[in-house]
Amino acid sequence: MEALRQELLAVFDAEYRDHLRVVRDILAAGPMDSRAIGEVFRRVHSLKGAARVVERTDIETIAHTLESRLFRLLDAAETVTPEDLAAIGEAMDRIDSCMQDASDGSDDADPFPTPQPVPPAPLSRDDGAESYVQVPVSRLDALVSVMHDVLGASARQERLWAELEDLTAAATRRAGPAGAVAVDPAAELARLTRALSALARERGRIAGQVDRAMLRLDEEVRAVTLVPAGTVFGSLAGMVRQIAREHGTGEVMVRLAGMDVRADRRVMQALRDPVIHLLRNAIVHGQEDPARRQEAGKPAVPVLTLSVRMVGVRLLVSVADDGRGPDLEAIAARAVRQGLMAPDDPPVPETLLALVFAPGFSTRGEADRLSGRGMGLSVVAEAARTLHGSVRMEIGSPWGTVVTMAVPVSQRQRTILMVEVGDMTIGVPGRVIERLVRVRQGDIRVVDGRTYFPLNARRDPQTDAALVPLVPLAAFLGRPDAGLPVHDGAREGQEGALSVVLVAMDGVRCGFAVDQMCEVRILQISDAEAVGLDSALVPGVSWPRGDRPVFVLSPDTLLDRWRKAGATGGHLGGAPGDGPGDSPGGGTAGGNAASRRTPTVLVVDDSITTRTLQKTILQTHGYDVVLATDGVEALSMLHRSSHRIDVIVTDVEMPRMDGFALLDAVRSDPRLSSIPVVLMTSRNEEADIRRGLEGGARAYITKQGFEQGDLLDTIRGVL
Incomplete structure (x- = not known):
């Protein structure tokens, strides 16, 4: 069960990030209409159900409170106020903060820990849990296209060998009996030469097709392992605002750029903590008196910018602020005191700015919870070196400071x-x-x-x-x-x-x-x-x-x-056990066993966490499982799939087509009406239960207090 829990937590981690990304995109798009509120409501509802599955009651409570507020907005068709938008954004920040605290291994972790001079976390998981990423359908389509190209090249290769065999057979027949000359040797040689040249050209074209297909396959497989930067860095805006409030800086504006840039998730995850150090550092060192900001023509609210971009095979992650910029005189004085440079060394800006990444280097007079110990930037430099990259600090234009980490895009x-x-x-x-x-x-x-x-x-x-x-x-x-x-x-x-x-x-x-x-x-x-x-x-x-x-x-x-280089030979023979006589008795194991068909269950739910849980439970108990994300996809599978579906287990609250509509569609189709439908949802109001059962559902299971035995007993009962 612990392995299943770890798998579900990994799935939930990917799912919650996706929900938060969509909700934050909706908030950033501006005024929200009823359609946008409905989408946010659905996302929050799914997040609440998924949190219940993995027993994250803290997140479930936050989502439930926000869901109630959103439901009132939808039910009364009220105008969304700035207070509503703030409440949605704050709830997203709180959910993300809860997840980040959990990933740190503590439920009451200090939200502003002091940076320590230790290398970043390894890029691989050692807890036995799988991690999950969401792959765009376009990527899967591209992989299918590449495989079609490979299969096409294989078919052409088979035809080429068939033509070569036909050519050999024809040449044998035309040669006539041993010792006889049936054709003119010169003419026959010319004919064979032309035929072999044509086959050689075809072989070259096939080789080119295979090479191109393999290059595309390599590119597409690599692309599947890449995820948008927003999945790792997109949640930092709320964290930074919270840090600024706790530190007493007041409000800050956080701008994110390049969040659609795709890179290896493990690389970006290894950069997350260094980026947080840089953002904290920018909050402290970029502070300015409001009057001074106004005098310099800067915005009243400090602006921090986190940007991600790709240059060749290097991932560049930059944190910029619009504060007072690096104090080169203070850096030089500190470097002289620490023996990093001689008093008469020329104060070259590039050299001075490189010194700030030395362990223990800080120009602050006193330390607090956020900075002043000289560890933050050294941790950033160590992280970049661990990833075989580099880091540099520059004076911003027209003001402020820019720190950029450049690392290989993939690990x-x-x-x-x-x-x-x-x-x-x-x-x-x-x-x-x-x-x-x-x-x-x-x-x-x-x-x-x-x-x-x-x-x-x-x-x-x-x-x-x-x-x-x-x-x-x-x-x-x-x-x-x-x-x-x-x-x-x-x-x-x-x-x-x-x-x-x-x-x-x-x-x-x-x-x-x-x-x-x-x-x-x-x-x-x-x-x-x-x-x-x-x-x-x-x-x-x-x-x-x-x-x-x-x-x-x-x-x-x-x-x-x-x-x-002209190498030859070395061809492998058949592996032991490949021969036809390797199976005792010449038959397959279980050949006399009864061919009883395994029941197939179609699970329909828009939450990947819930789908994973139900799939694992059902497969463990001997069922075949087919998955769909909503009613539209489920109906398409029912009409076109070669699978014979024995029972449908569906959620109610889903996009495009909900569970009630799917139930109506199944019951009204003569080809599908005999398939029993089980509704499994968090909607436990009496009206919803009555609507489901009167609509033809064979059972109605609520997710509150869910027990896997209930699901298994229900399925066995309807089959």
């Missing part, structure tokens, strides 16, 4: 074998490694000028059945003259043996010799460019030890380069 976690090649540490992805072997000098074979080694040399030294190509990995890393010790070149200290990484992909084996094998580790791989190396061969870099990079290879590119 990917991979299991990597670390090996030494010359003075470099190379990473080989574990997914392509078949085995690690030590090849003795006496076992190395040279066949037609190429180097091989036998995999089974120690078991059967007399057979060459498992000869595998052997090449130095260094030859693909800018050292084309690198060679192998074939007979008398055994490496010192290695007992006359080579360390070989056996890579297997797409039915091909190749052994790559390295100087030394180090260890296998799970590493965070960034898109940072490996200076001096081919970016296609080395598309990622990791820094597990801080000062020594690991250059992570692309195995696809490596094997492609090896093939283009």
Whole structure:
């Protein structure tokens, strides 16, 4: 049950962010009409139900109070007042604050903790819980399109082989009986040459189609893992306003820009705390007397700007204020006192502004809860370095301060074998490694000028059945003259043996010799460019030890380069168990078992958290489950799906078509009317229950005090 709870909490985390984003977008759009109020009401209602599922009573209470206020506005068709808008925004901020406190692991965490000089949280979860992201339908459509291209190329490849076989058969027939010449040899050679040239051109076109499809597939898969910056940073505006009020600064205006920029969620999540430090720092150091602001022509209310933008493969996150700007004289004086610069060093602005990121550096005379200890900016710098990026401070234009963090846009976690090649540490992805072997000098074979080694040399030294190509990995890393010790070149200290990484992909084996094998580790791989190396061969870099990079290879590119270098052989045989006689008795397990069909339940709910909970419960108890987000999607699935639906479990409050309307549609359709419908909703008013049962629902379950046994007993009862 704890695993299920962690999964539901992860789903709820994604769902609540989506609801808050939509509500805040509606608030930012200006005056709200009845349609906008209705959308906010639906979002808050769904959020309340999802919070109940994960037992977040604090959020459920906030949502319930706001829902009641929104219902009165809808019911009386009243004009939305500024007080109503403020109440909606404050409720969103409170919900987000509750979630952030929970993510910090404490229900009563200090809302303004002192920054500490520790590295940012790791980019991967170690609590066993999954995280969820929402993927636009357009992205899924693009992936489907790419797969169609790949399947099309595969079909063309099959036709190409069929044409080649037909050509071979025709040439055999035209040659006539052994010793006879049925056709003119020159004419036949010319005909075969033309046919083979046409096939070669078609093969080239197919290869081009596959290459383009694989590039698109790589781009689309990467895009699916990216999320808008607003999902991580969008909630900070309310937090900043609360910090300013608590600090006594008064009101501040927070502007967000570039929240639609998409990047790796783990990267942006790792930047969240540093961004909060920067915003706190801006509140304190950007303070100015109102009269001075007016004299300088600044807005009466201080303005903080958080912007996100993409430059190449770098994500730039900036925090700017319109305050008094950096005090270069104070920075220089502090740097001299701390021994960071000599008294006679020229006060170059760029140099001075780089010093503020040193640990313990602060120009404030006294510390308070927000700043003055000199830790905040050093934490920001450490976070940027951990992500293999950089940070800089600049004087704003026309006033204020701008701090920008630039980091690689993506971080990917991979299991990597670390090996030494010359003075470099190379990473080989574990997914392509078949085995690690030590090849003795006496076992190395040279066949037609190429180097091989036998995999089974120690078991059967007399057979060459498992000869595998052997090449130095260094030859693909800018050292084309690198060679192998074939007979008398055994490496010192290695007992006359080579360390070989056996890579297997797409039915091909190749052994790559390295100087030394180090260890296998799970590493965070960034898109940072490996200076001096081919970016296609080395598309990622990791820094597990801080000062020594690991250059992570692309195995696809490596094997492609090896093939283009003229490599041959090494084809994999069938894996054990692939043969037709591997299954005892030649049958499948359970072949004599009764083919009783598993009942299928259609779950309809606009809350992903509720859908996940019901799906898990039902699948655990042996049901097949189909999911829909509202009545419109459910009806479409009922009319077009190949699934036979045995029972429908639906929420009532949903967009486009609610549960009552779905119930009416099912009951009025002769093809669907026999399917039992169970209404499961938080609407527990007697009128709603009577309306559902009189409308044809077989059961009405309220979500308050929900027990999974109620749902299972109800479904068993209606089937």
